[in-house]
Amino acid sequence: MLDPRDLVDTDNWLISRKLFFDREVYEQELENIFARCWLYLGHESQIANPGDFISAYMGEDPVLVVRDSRGKVGAFLNTCRHRGMRVCRADAGNAAAFTCTYHGWTYGNDGKLVGVPGYKEYYYEELDMEQWGLVPVAQVESYKGLIFGTFDASAPPLREYLGDITFYLDKILDRCEGGTEIIGGVHKWTMPCNWKFPSENFLGDSYHFTVTHISAMKAQSSNMPSNIAAVRGQGFSTSPGNGHGIMIDWPNDASRPILGPPLMQQYNADIAEEMEQRLGPERANMRYSAGNVFPNVSFHVSPSIRIWHPRGPDKIEIWSWCIVDKAAPPEVKEAMRINYLRTFSAAGTFEQDDGENWSQCTESSRGIIAQRYNLNYSLGQHQERTSEEFPGQIGPRVSEHNQRYFYGRWVDLMAGTSWAEITNTITK
């Protein structure tokens, strides 16, 4: 097993390029990170009715997320227990049962094996059907509409795993009565990059914005404050524990112009009072830009939520959704849908330029000479503080503060540290 401490120098914040292309590192990540952490599966609104299902992935493993006939949400490895055929090949639908199209084993929407062709004639009733249901995801839980799962039965409960990032997530998930819902459809696309580059970018990279996205900002100038400092805000980065992080543009001025149409701006004003009642003044007045729940689920004010699915050391598949307040008026939802897809989907005017960076960062890490030169994660080191109002270790808005906590957690997990012993857990 690789010792991750050989790859991440947490004193000087230098990180080996091996993290971003090496097969051995990647295999260990699948085992120590993706098979252990809570991973995002989907939103409850996508499977609102009994029988509704969606296909998902946990790391590279396909899973089926189903609301069973009694209304309970479950998740199962999407592979037949007989010879391994994929049990469900559709992205979404509604089913009481799934029939494997190889030899016909049939599984109920609760994962139980309910039918085996030739059970008497060919198996002579010697197969214990109870034992051969779909492999369940060890733990499945929701946090305010977001369904997560983990294959580690010993992982702490979801609420504990999320820790204080929920303080910030609530700004998205719980600011209105009724919570959130997902607009129909998923943006899925592929990218030749390591999964950590986009995760760390959404987590805490306020530094890139005015260089990478300058063309989109210029072209959209009617919606954007011309002053770049105003875009970047006077906020902070915060790492509220467990490798999660979020960027706050404006800690106490939610009325600042956002990247989006006036209707979205107006809506924020319209719900300000309700938001303050539900969340209190700090969160009502705070404006975030983006964040990441460790390891690979990011959210963005556009408004969207996405997963960076690992597909090898140098490849990912991105799944991204538009998430809106359920109670928002239709025209506001429409404005959000349009704003998100035009800026942060595969054709998004902001998104395109991000992908160019992440793919080239990955590709150029391959060279054996390049590998001798570590990457620099020291931006804004030694500037940490804490706050009375906001949970987490707080760093400057433009810094690599959140990234350092992300890789700190990465080191702990990659070293195989038990959940009880993990040190990077920070609580206010």
Next chain:
Amino acid sequence: MPSEAIEREVEKFLFKEARLLDDWKFHEWLELFTEDVHYWMPVRTTRYSRESKAIAVLDRAHQRVDELANEDELAIFDETKQTLNMRVARLDTGQAWAEDPKSRTRHCITNIEVEEGDNANEVQVFNNFITYRNRLETEVDIFVGRREDTLRKEDGDWKICRRKIILDQNVLLSKNMSIFL
């Protein structure tokens, strides 16, 4: 049925459009669209057919079989004239890194069918595309699909007032969609 002369006009129009895109003449390309254009490429979802026996449906009311997203759902492009202009303005900045260096594209347009439109000055045009994109050293993407265009005669010129692009991919097999289809 539109006359053969109109069919020929439409064909020439689509070939010219493809050339403008491949030559990076985006401002001229924009002139081929009406002010009220809707340029739309919905996402697709893999679903079982109504007849499929792979699943036993629990609730028909919640079984959906159409692959294409609706207009109020997600799309890769959902553009107006103003946002197409904005996209081109972005390319003009010299800082649109995903297209700097530029993509090398070749738009091949085939299977053109021209039918009557909803209005007298409009025609409905179905056409298939194979668009090859090559970028930097070895990046290659091939986008194949169908377009359903509505062309309108405005001041003697054909213009596109609606384009629905049906890309034959579920997961977009590309790191972005930084070109136009």
